[in-house]
Structure formats: structure tokens, C-alpha cells
Amino acid sequence: MSGEVKAGADTSRAPSSQKIQQVHVGGDVMQLIGGQITVTIDGTDVKVPMGTTVLDAARRVGVRIPTLCHHPDLCVAGVCRVCVVEVEGQRALQAACAFPITSSLKVKTHTRKVRQARRHILDLLLSTHYGECYSCKRNNNCELQALAKEYGVDFYRFGHVTESQVPKDESSYSVVRDMDKCILCRRCVRTCIDIQEVGVLEAVGRSNKTRISTFLDKPLGDVVCINCGQCINRCPTGALHAADTSDEVWRAIDDPTKHVVIQTAPSPRAGIGECFGCEPGTPMTYQMNTALKLAGFDKVFDTNFSADLTIIEEGTELLGRLHKALVKGEPVAFPQFTSCSPGWVKYLEHFYPEYIPNLSSAKSPQQMFGAVIKTYYAKANNIDPKDIVTVALMPCSAKKFECNRPEMADSGFKDVDYGLTTREMAQMIKEAGIHLPDMPKGDFDDPFGTATGSGVIFGATGGVMEAALRTVIEFVCGVKVEKLFDHANIVPVRGFEGVKYVELPIANVSPEVPAIIRHLIPSFDFLKGATLKVAVAHGTANARRVMEDIKAGGKFSECHFIEFMGCPGGCIGGGGQPIPTSPEIRAARARAIYEEDAECAVRKSHENPSSTASSSPTAPAAT
Amino acid sequence: MQPTSSKKTPLTFDTIAPGQGLAAALKKSRADIIGEVSASNLRGRGGAGFPTGTKWNLAAAAQGQDGGAKYVVCNADEGEPGTFKDRVLLLEYTDLVFEGMTIAARAIGATKGILYLRGEYVYMRPHLDGVLAARRTAGQLGANILGTTGFTFDIDIRMGAGAYVCGEETALIESLEGHRGEPRNRPPFPVNTGFLGQPTVVNNVETLASVSAILAKGAAWFRAIGTEKSAGFKLFSVSGDCGAPGVYEFPLGITVAALLEKVGGTGAKAVQIGGASGVCVPASEFGRRIAFEDLATGGSIIVFGQGRDMLHVAKNFMEFFVEESCGQCTPCRAGNAKLLEGIEMLERGACSSAYLRELLNLCETMQLASKCGLGQSSPNAFVSIVTHFQDEILGRTAAAH
Numbered sequence A: 001m002s003g004e005v006k007a008g009a010d011t012s013r014a015p016s017s018q019k020i021q022q023v024h025v026g027g028d029v030m031q032l033i034g035g036q037i038t039v040t041i042d043g044t045d046v047k048v049p050m051g052t053t054v055l056d057a058a059r060r061v062g063v064r065i066p067t068l069c070h071h072p073d074l075c076v077a078g079v080c081r082v083c084v085v086e087v088e089g090q091r092a093l094q095a096a097c098a099f100p101i102t103s104s105l106k107v108k109t110h111t112r113k114v115r116q117a118r119r120h121i122l123d124l125l126l127s128t129h130y131g132e133c134y135s136c137k138r139n140n141n142c143e144l145q146a147l148a149k150e151y152g153v154d155f156y157r158f159g160h161v162t163e164s165q166v167p168k169d170e171s172s173y174s175v176v177r178d179m180d181k182c183i184l185c186r187r188c189v190r191t192c193i194d195i196q197e198v199g200v201l202e203a204v205g206r207s208n209k210t211r212i213s214t215f216l217d218k219p220l221g222d223v224v225c226i227n228c229g230q231c232i233n234r235c236p237t238g239a240l241h242a243a244d245t246s247d248e249v250w251r252a253i254d255d256p257t258k259h260v261v262i263q264t265a266p267s268p269r270a271g272i273g274e275c276f277g278c279e280p281g282t283p284m285t286y287q288m289n290t291a292l293k294l295a296g297f298d299k300v301f302d303t304n305f306s307a308d309l310t311i312i313e314e315g316t317e318l319l320g321r322l323h324k325a326l327v328k329g330e331p332v333a334f335p336q337f338t339s340c341s342p343g344w345v346k347y348l349e350h351f352y353p354e355y356i357p358n359l360s361s362a363k364s365p366q367q368m369f370g371a372v373i374k375t376y377y378a379k380a381n382n383i384d385p386k387d388i389v390t391v392a393l394m395p396c397s398a399k400k401f402e403c404n405r406p407e408m409a410d411s412g413f414k415d416v417d418y419g420l421t422t423r424e425m426a427q428m429i430k431e432a433g434i435h436l437p438d439m440p441k442g443d444f445d446d447p448f449g450t451a452t453g454s455g456v457i458f459g460a461t462g463g464v465m466e467a468a469l470r471t472v473i474e475f476v477c478g479v480k481v482e483k484l485f486d487h488a489n490i491v492p493v494r495g496f497e498g499v500k501y502v503e504l505p506i507a508n509v510s511p512e513v514p515a516i517i518r519h520l521i522p523s524f525d526f527l528k529g530a531t532l533k534v535a536v537a538h539g540t541a542n543a544r545r546v547m548e549d550i551k552a553g554g555k556f557s558e559c560h561f562i563e564f565m566g567c568p569g570g571c572i573g574g575g576g577q578p579i580p581t582s583p584e585i586r587a588a589r590a591r592a593i594y595e596e597d598a599e600c601a602v603r604k605s606h607e608n609p610s611s612t613a614s615s616s617p618t619a620p621a622a623t
Numbered sequence B: 001m002q003p004t005s006s007k008k009t010p011l012t013f014d015t016i017a018p019g020q021g022l023a024a025a026l027k028k029s030r031a032d033i034i035g036e037v038s039a040s041n042l043r044g045r046g047g048a049g050f051p052t053g054t055k056w057n058l059a060a061a062a063q064g065q066d067g068g069a070k071y072v073v074c075n076a077d078e079g080e081p082g083t084f085k086d087r088v089l090l091l092e093y094t095d096l097v098f099e100g101m102t103i104a105a106r107a108i109g110a111t112k113g114i115l116y117l118r119g120e121y122v123y124m125r126p127h128l129d130g131v132l133a134a135r136r137t138a139g140q141l142g143a144n145i146l147g148t149t150g151f152t153f154d155i156d157i158r159m160g161a162g163a164y165v166c167g168e169e170t171a172l173i174e175s176l177e178g179h180r181g182e183p184r185n186r187p188p189f190p191v192n193t194g195f196l197g198q199p200t201v202v203n204n205v206e207t208l209a210s211v212s213a214i215l216a217k218g219a220a221w222f223r224a225i226g227t228e229k230s231a232g233f234k235l236f237s238v239s240g241d242c243g244a245p246g247v248y249e250f251p252l253g254i255t256v257a258a259l260l261e262k263v264g265g266t267g268a269k270a271v272q273i274g275g276a277s278g279v280c281v282p283a284s285e286f287g288r289r290i291a292f293e294d295l296a297t298g299g300s301i302i303v304f305g306q307g308r309d310m311l312h313v314a315k316n317f318m319e320f321f322v323e324e325s326c327g328q329c330t331p332c333r334a335g336n337a338k339l340l341e342g343i344e345m346l347e348r349g350a351c352s353s354a355y356l357r358e359l360l361n362l363c364e365t366m367q368l369a370s371k372c373g374l375g376q377s378s379p380n381a382f383v384s385i386v387t388h389f390q391d392e393i394l395g396r397t398a399a400a401h
């Protein structure tokens, strides 16, 4: 059932110095691997599996060791050196994050040498760090700032730069690079090359001239960056942040001639609470509806509504493609790829352009919604579309790029004017004096407030596939999904495995074809006895695994439909979500999303009463 | 074009006939080869002085991934300022070096060897390639070497690109793999996870040549030379203010004073032992011994005459490190630049003694917390010069005021 391909250090293009290195030892020691070993940390004994790092062992006994270049999603770098500790018998201090335990060690974490080294490292980092915390996106959420406080930095021992050394790179619609604040931890480099396998960022130059650069130092907007923002989420400082358009949104709100409509995607509501001190996975859907109204938005709609439209689109497109291929014998691109993740779409355009015909022609929910607002909604409410400002609250930095793509103007206007990230929205809500968790619950506005559980689960990896399957299965088989899958939970496509592969045999087909696709397909008989093969991949490193397999004619080339999400975990791990991120945090957000789905009265896109009303607006290719 | 030899003394290597060591090694079991090298107490000649036998033992015991190959790498990056002794070995004792690699391969079970050659030594390529070809023809490289069934080994030459840090063994391996030359985290060490993730022995040119000599003449012969903890003879690259700069061979344990006498450097103000990353020894300490237990060195000796401005000397070294740090880790990337800045302040008489103390503390941090040997040793010269020549340096500060 599960995917056999997985992202891993073995296939990564990252230099070995930036990857977890395995210890290969022979003989007796071999038998100890997998065994337990006792280490003493500041006098406390703890038993850990062989190969555990000193950092992880210390965490087990509640000893805090500061880190900067370490990140739970990334391979070890060992470059900032702020985590150094004294290991008995070693002359030099050792980086706790990079030191695997293979014998019983005695470790001390706050001796004079250690404290001096940590303080000096912070002093050195600050000596070249140009930035003022109060005008920084990461104020109060910055690992450098936090450590400076923790270690009582009260003066600049080795001086401090007083003017900007590097101009900001604001060329990208999505990501701003402010290298004055970069501390060269290389988390962004490892993210881009290891998690995403895009490889836009690299350290260049040596010694104190080392800096993070793009290919030939080109502006980020001109290189193959897919705008996923994963590097932002893992940057410890304000050196990387999303291109913020909240000022423009405030201006629209303040302008009485503008009708400002916001659509909110499923993932921000599962994450935004974190910006207000809530535990990850605390849903804020209905509190946010109230807050957005209070903040001044005229209408608050649910992107899940257009997610339902997307599903109907993609589902019928899939059936159409199958019909074309199997019945009419026409050449059709298979597998069909989802098109809702703009990071993934750009990745495909750069790295596998020959597969663009495989992308579903359905617009992403964000863009579909924008188009509906400026056409159907404008007409229905008698508002001139030029007076409508559509804002999209997204977990994503790539959505900012997507809404600026020149082809995204089907309404004759820019379909979506501004994409805001979860972080930016939290900021706006705070600016409006609102403490989100205290808000009374409010509903979405009609007519697009009604969404199904299928729209909600778009936020997690496998969600689009599950939603599509709920619809496709019912269409084709003519039986309720619940009959086939308990509570309509198509569990095999859920979960965080890098790549998932599922086969669904179609035993019986419905004698009736639903009205909505009857013009395309007169009968489902051609699918009787067929096996639907689908796959799900998240994070572009995993996408790459699948694409390479397809190119090589492997099992994924026989799939009919593949869901690709640009970000690890899907949109809940998007580049616009609250910082920090970790596997645990993303799992908590995903839980919140599946709970919301379970609570929905209607859980299948094609049963959404509003979507049938507005008649699905078919759009040209999303690319 | 080959430069004329810079040898100033006859070398013990002159007495070792090529082929002798390898022939002796092939008569031994693999464990016995390592036993012989261990018994000789040979310690690495590249600077760090790690016992060669121990290193080989670890590599021999290590298991490659998926039964993959093991590697022997000869570190011929010779980048330490003031070092040029490997050049002599590579040009004039070439067979002994390749033979040492072959013996190492036999000992650890490697099938492939790589000579990592300093970029500036590219002129040696025709010569080295010629020797390799001749060795292949003579059956000393290739399949079933010298009739030893199953012993297959060959050597490739790869060029460095001029970065000093690429002499550090893990950076060297990164560079071989086609990445930026940046040191890796250790552990794991190359003997377990080296080139392409496989067990790899990295040895200095001189270490490998010495192995040929040891196998030819026996561990006891080698151990009889030098001191108890520093066995054998060692090549020295002598430069600076002395009568006859060049490459010398001395037994380990020789005092600085005795060495100065031989090279025409008596009356020196100070001697830098171990190149830029070594320490600066003032005249008052010329009685110290050059050996692993006292003044360890990869062989670079730079003599400073009475007229030398020691702050200028320190500045030279710091400029080198500010140029050569790989820039990966904080203490070295930013620390070296701060030390150089401090020297410039001292030159201007603008460095308070309190700030100088801060900088000396910073040196301790760099020595302790840097990721690799470069940053860990780059403050050595600064510390030793500032401590030993405090009056000269601070006197200048006072004079400037």
C-alpha cells in the first residue's frame, strides 16, 4: 500500500558535510548498534540508543543546549558551534548536535569554557549582524535574539555593524532575502537542497566573505526558486521572510469605495492559533471569521468552497481523460497531476516541462475563488468587479506568486489581488487589537460559506486525493463511499510518508452517469473491473522521486492520478505558516484539519449545495 | 620544468631501494603489515601526528557499505605556508610514495588509491603519470600485484584547486566528491565513513614514504631513531632568515637550537614551528625539542632574524587565515577577521590591553570550538607572538600614544 520511495540523505544532492553521516563500524561495536548506552550529562545518567546525538540525549534529561544551525527537519551541519559542550577526554569542545554517542561519555554542558565559547559565538554573530529587532519581521520569534537574551548579551564585545552591507533582494513575489541579518547557519541551503531538492541557495565565497547566494548571484525572482518558502520557515532569523502585502490590504480596507473580500484556506485556521500562543493544532476557524469581520473585511468566504469546485473539476477531468484514452483511443497525458500547489507547478515547469500536459487544467482553489468572486459574485451582487478587492489568506508563500501570474486574469481583472500568509494575517489581527483565541465564534458569509469536509482536508498531504476519490468513487460506483471506506475516511492516502501509492479496484460501476459529466461520458461500463492507481507525494524532493520513476517507466508511470504538494506535510506545512515548524507541529495541524472534516455535515465535494448552484467555472490550464 | 632539488642533507630514503618495502609487505599477512607499522611507532607526518598503525587498524576493521570499496588517499596538498618537503618526495622518491600507498591498500583491503595533488604542483603530472605507468607495467599496480592473487589496486591522480583547507582530510574528501572543500563533522572519521561514504585512509606523502622504509628495514630500525614518543626521522622545510634554507632530514627530538645551527640560523629572534598554524618559539625557548611530545610539526620551520617586526609576522599569518578559512563555522569565519582587526589596532596603537585580553580569550574559544584543525590552530601564532613579544608589541602601542 505505502510508497516505496522516500526522501533520504542517500539520494540527496547535498554535500556530505551537510548530511547526516552514518557511522559504519565493524566487529564488536556492530553488535552494540541498536543497543542502549549510558551517558552522563551534567552528572545525570541517561540510557540512549547508540548513535543518539549528545543534543538529543541532553534533551531527554531536560538539559537545554542552545542551537542555531540545528533544525529537527534537517540533516546535521555542525557549523554555528553554539551548541558546544565538554566531552570528557576530548581536548576540544564538541558540537552537541553533531556528536553521535558510540561509547559511554561524560558530558558537561555549562563549564567556563563552554559558557565563554557560546557567548563569544553570539558576540561574533552579532558583530556582523545588521538589523534592529523592533523593525524586524522576526521580532520576538527569532532564535538569535532569544539566545542573545538567554546569554545576557548586554554589549557588543567585538563591535557591531552600523549600516547595511547588502541590499535586500525583493525581486521575488514570494520571498524577501535580507542578507544583512543572515548568520550563515545554512538551514535555508539544506532546506532547499535536501527537503525540496531545488537547490537555489548555496554558500559561496570563503572565510568572512562567505554568503548565501543564488545561481550567479541573480535576484531570487530570476532563478528556479519555486517560492515554496520552506527556507523562510526554517530560517532562525529575519534574513528570509515573505513579501508582505498587508499594507496594501489595509489600504483597500480603508478605502470606502472598495469591497474587500477575503477567502480563507483550510490550513491557516489550523495554524494561526500558534501566533497567539496556542498549542499547535488548535483550530481557530470560527474565531477567525469574527476577527476578520472586525478587522474590516466586507465578506469572509471559505476557500474550501472552491476547493470543492476544484475537486469536481479534477475528478471529472480524470474521468474524461480515462474515457478518452480507454474508449476513444485518443492520446491523453497520464498520470493526471494535481495543479493546486503553485510551488509544485513551478517545480514541474522548471524541471519537468515535458510533463506540463499532465497537469490538471483545473485552477487552484485560490484562483478559482478569485475568478468566481469577480464574475459570478460581482454580477449576483451587482458590484462592479473593478471595485472588488480579493484577498486570499493562504498558508503559502507561492500563492503570492501564483496570483501575480499574468494568465490569472480570467475575469478580465486580476482574479486574486493579494495573497496573505497566516503569519501576516496574525499580524493584522493583532494590529486590530484583537486577541484571536478570545473571539466569539462566527460563520462564513454566504453564498460561498458552505463547504464540505473534502475541502477542509485539502490542507494536509493526501487530502486532495482523498477528496477526489470520495467524489470519483461515488460517481463511478454509484454507491456511497461510506460503504467502501468507514466514515468515508480513505485512510490509505493519509499520513506523512513521503510517497504513498494506492490501488483501488473498481468491481462494479453505476448504470447511471451523473448529469454533470454526462456530456463527456455516456457510460461508465469501460471502467468495470479496472483498477484505479493513485499516488500522493509531498515536498518536491518526494515529487522528484516520483517524476524520475515516471520518466524511467516505473510503477508511478502507470498511475492515473497523482497528488503533488510542494511543501512537506502539504499546505499545513506551507511556507506562510507560523514559525517554528517541525514534524510534531505539522502532525498537530493535520489532526486539527481531519477533526474539522469529521465534524462537517457534508463531506463530499459534489454534495456541496453551493457549488452546484454556481455551476463550476471551467478555467484554462492553471499554468 | 622541474626546479632543482632543494635537498640540503642526504635523506634516509636514499638508502631504500624501490620495491624493497612492497616485496617485504607482500610476504606478510595483512595483520602483520599493520603490526609492523604499529610497532614502528610511526606517527602521521602531515601535522596531526596520529599513529599510522592505529589508523590502518581502524580502516581494516571498518566495513564498507554494501561491501563497497575502501580507499587509500595520499594527501599531497602541501599547503601549509613554509612547507615544501613533500615536493621533494613526490619528485625524487616517487616510487616510495606510491609503494606506501600500495602497502596501505594491502593492509586495509583497499582497491583504489587517489593522490590528491596540490594545484600548484600540476607541473609534476607528467612525471607522476610516468611513474604510475611504469609501475603498472612492472606489475606493481593493477590486478594480482606482483603475483599476489586477489590483490588488485590502482592509483588515480586528482588535482586540488589551491584552497589550504582542502589539505584537511575531510575537506579533501569533500573536494574529491566534487563539493565545496569544507571539513565534515567528526566523528564519523574517514576510516569509517570517508570517500563516497566508504572506509578511507588519508595519509601524508611523507608518512607513506616512511611506511615503505619501515617495511624494507623493519620497525625496530625505525624506532631506534628519534625519541621514545616520536620515532624515526623527519623531513623539515626550512625557510626564512637563515644561511641555507631548504629541505633537511633530522631525527625527531632535535632541539630548535641544534636545528638552527645546521641551517645557519643561529642568533635568530624566533622560530615558527609548524607553519602558519604552528607556534612561534622565542630565543629563550630554543632548547625545546621538535617532537610530538613538545613542539609538534608537519615539518615547516620559519626562522625570524633579529630585525623582524613580530607584529608584522603575526599579521602575515592572520591575513593568511582570513583568506583561507572555509567560512563554515562561526569561530573561525568571524574570529580570524577579529584577530586581524586587533593586529591592525595594535599597529595603530589603538588596542587597549583590556581588548587584547578579550582577543586572547577569543583565541581560546577558537581553539576549542572551531569545527576543524584550521580554526583550532589559526590563533596559535597570534597567541604565542602576543605572549612572547608582549613588550615589543605593547611598547609600540605606548610609542604610538
Ligand SMILES: Cc1cc2nc3c(=O)[nH]c(=O)nc-3n(C[C@H](O)[C@H](O)[C@H](O)COP(=O)(O)O)c2cc1C
Residues within 6 Å of the ligand: B043, B044, B045, B046, B047, B048, B049, B050, B052, B075, B076, B077, B078, B079, B080, B164, B165, B166, B167, B168, B169, B170, B202, B203, B204, B205, B207, B208, B372, B373, B374
Ligand atoms: C587546515 C589543515 C590543512 C592541512 N593540510 C595538510 C596538507 O597539506 N598535507 C597533509 O598531509 N596533511 C594536512 N593536514 C592534516 C590532514 O588533515 C591529515 O591529518 C593528514 O593528512 C593525515 O595524514 P598523516 O596521519 O599521515 O599525517 C591538514 C590539516 C588541516 C586542519
Ligand code: SF4
Residues within 6 Å of the ligand: A129, A130, A131, A132, A133, A134, A136, A137, A138, A139, A140, A142, A143, A144, A145, A181, A237, A238, A239
Ligand atoms: S533577525 Fe533577530 S536579532 Fe536580527 S534584527 Fe531580527 S529579530 Fe533582531
Ligand code: SF4
Residues within 6 Å of the ligand: A175, A191, A192, A196, A198, A199, A200, A201, A224, A225, A226, A227, A228, A229, A230, A231, A232
Ligand atoms: S522558496 Fe523554496 S525553492 Fe525558493 S529558495 Fe526557498 S526553499 Fe528554495
Ligand code: SF4
Residues within 6 Å of the ligand: A181, A182, A183, A184, A185, A186, A187, A188, A189, A212, A231, A234, A235, A236, A237, A239, A240
Ligand atoms: S538566510 Fe537564514 S537560514 Fe539561511 S543561512 Fe542565513 S540565517 Fe541561516
Ligand code: SF4
Residues within 6 Å of the ligand: B165, B182, B183, B324, B325, B326, B327, B328, B329, B330, B332, B333, B370, B371, B372, B373, B374, B375, B376
Ligand atoms: S575551523 Fe575554519 S576552516 Fe575549519 S570548518 Fe570552521 S571555518 Fe572552516
Ligand code: FES
Residues within 6 Å of the ligand: A066, A067, A068, A069, A070, A077, A078, A079, A080, A081, A082, A083, A084, A095, A096, A097, A098
Ligand atoms: S547547533 Fe550544533 S553546531 Fe549549530
